[in-house]
Amino acid sequence: MKLGRVVTVFYSLFFVVGCQSIGNPGGDASALESSYAQGGLNPQQSPARPQSRAPYAAPVAPRQNAQQLEQAPEEALPEDLWQRIRAGLSWQDIENDQVDSAVASYLAQPSYMPTISERGSLYLYYIVEEVQKRNMPMEIVLLPLVESTLDPMAYSHNHAAGLWQIMPATGEHLGLQQDWWFDGRRSLRDSTRVALDYLEQLHREFDNDWLLALAAYNAGNSRVARAQRANAAKGRPTDYWSLKLPRETRRYVPKMLALSRIIADPEAYDVIIPPVANAPAFEVADIGGQIELARAAELADVNLETLRWLNAGQLRWATSPDRAAQLLVPHGSGARLEEGVAELSPAERVRWQHYTIRSGDNLIGIAKKFDTQVGLLRRVNGIRGSMIRAGATLMIPGNEWTSGLAAAEQPTASPIGYRVRRGDSLYGIAGKFKVTVDDIVAWNALDPGKYLQPGQTLKLHVRGI
Numbered sequence: 001m002k003l004g005r006v007v008t009v010f011y012s013l014f015f016v017v018g019c020q021s022i023g024n025p026g027g028d029a030s031a032l033e034s035s036y037a038q039g040g041l042n043p044q045q046s047p048a049r050p051q052s053r054a055p056y057a058a059p060v061a062p063r064q065n066a067q068q069l070e071q072a073p074e075e076a077l078p079e080d081l082w083q084r085i086r087a088g089l090s091w092q093d094i095e096n097d098q099v100d101s102a103v104a105s106y107l108a109q110p111s112y113m114p115t116i117s118e119r120g121s122l123y124l125y126y127i128v129e130e131v132q133k134r135n136m137p138m139e140i141v142l143l144p145l146v147e148s149t150l151d152p153m154a155y156s157h158n159h160a161a162g163l164w165q166i167m168p169a170t171g172e173h174l175g176l177q178q179d180w181w182f183d184g185r186r187s188l189r190d191s192t193r194v195a196l197d198y199l200e201q202l203h204r205e206f207d208n209d210w211l212l213a214l215a216a217y218n219a220g221n222s223r224v225a226r227a228q229r230a231n232a233a234k235g236r237p238t239d240y241w242s243l244k245l246p247r248e249t250r251r252y253v254p255k256m257l258a259l260s261r262i263i264a265d266p267e268a269y270d271v272i273i274p275p276v277a278n279a280p281a282f283e284v285a286d287i288g289g290q291i292e293l294a295r296a297a298e299l300a301d302v303n304l305e306t307l308r309w310l311n312a313g314q315l316r317w318a319t320s321p322d323r324a325a326q327l328l329v330p331h332g333s334g335a336r337l338e339e340g341v342a343e344l345s346p347a348e349r350v351r352w353q354h355y356t357i358r359s360g361d362n363l364i365g366i367a368k369k370f371d372t373q374v375g376l377l378r379r380v381n382g383i384r385g386s387m388i389r390a391g392a393t394l395m396i397p398g399n400e401w402t403s404g405l406a407a408a409e410q411p412t413a414s415p416i417g418y419r420v421r422r423g424d425s426l427y428g429i430a431g432k433f434k435v436t437v438d439d440i441v442a443w444n445a446l447d448p449g450k451y452l453q454p455g456q457t458l459k460l461h462v463r464g465i
Helices: 029-036 064-071 081-088 097-107 112-133 138-148 168-173 188-205 210-219 221-233 247-264 293-300 304-310 334-342 363-369 374-381 399-406 426-433 437-444
Strands: 282-286 326-330 352-356 393-397 415-419 457-461
Touching: 081 112, 081 138, 081 247, 097 247, 112 138, 112 188, 112 304, 138 188, 138 210, 138 247, 188 210, 210 221, 210 247, 282 334, 293 304, 293 326, 293 334, 304 326, 326 334, 363 374, 374 393, 426 437, 426 457, 437 457
Parallel strands: none
Antiparallel strands: 282 326, 352 393, 415 457
């Protein structure tokens, strides 16, 4: 889908933020290369450097013209968000061979900037606004480009998640909600707030040196501090470039500086950066309680996939019951959604519930509790017999499914198993069997933001089979 449409110092290694650069709404960034063959980073273009390059100096505060832009009347702001970002950049003159190498690496990825612009159409304006409100360097906007290629559903091998790639323990310590329903690390607003808080604290801890703060964001403040102490004991410099740090961290900061160079002067590198509107991409709609995402998309008259990417912290088919009753929706559709939900009865809001089995529970008691039938519970949860285990999760179908499936004890409504094949997607499987994506997610307790794996078996309730 084209998305254009639509930390307090912690002296612990818990605060290691992962870095990853994979994932997009339809696959990895390389998959988009052919779609953008007519623009973007030219793999044949050598990383020619602009004529004047000053020796290394510590990053300074954003240029005055960025502040002037922020205070200027709305009509004076540039239409392209990249132009606004470009006006605030100030680190592009940092001279280092590692930055040169990172520039060359980006130039070899012709789909990178088009991918970033496509995703940025949903998220980048909000991040720029939040960074400028705090008077932080504009380069901080580039951090999620390095971390996740602006993919809120990105996961790293060490379980970091979201745009800012926050580790589970870090998110928990910072108070981000992380449960079966919701992951604040994937929420645009929650993760951005926490990440910027943490970066500001690291900046203070490392004597207002942004490069050291960024290194600490990636490797952990304790590791950077130890590296500084080791250098100091040997009479060596303690700046970022002089420290012995993990390989990933040694590459991490140069990546941001390389992006700063390219974005500051794309013509020097023969790079075309697709424009991003310098305007809000979404608004907040009050939904008055828990609601299925599919129902919300229908009421707002927006694409369900777009709604999911705007609300990536919502992990299930319905919104979390333990969150503020709000959804981010494409700009201009909030009032329509609020009017629609105001007319819904509780039964129309959520058809499925999630129940954690407790010690002493049995299927009969649970069925009575939710006014449903034991046979129906067995069917939708794939249970044979009556044995259930405390701590396991049961999916409880709501009124619509109770009336539909309960009346169909015949084999036509029996579940079937579908083995996922390479190239399958939830949307493709749903279309093939004439069911909805949300039904598949509910029947199998899936995380809709994670990729299906070839060989994985899905349970489907398909009529007429």
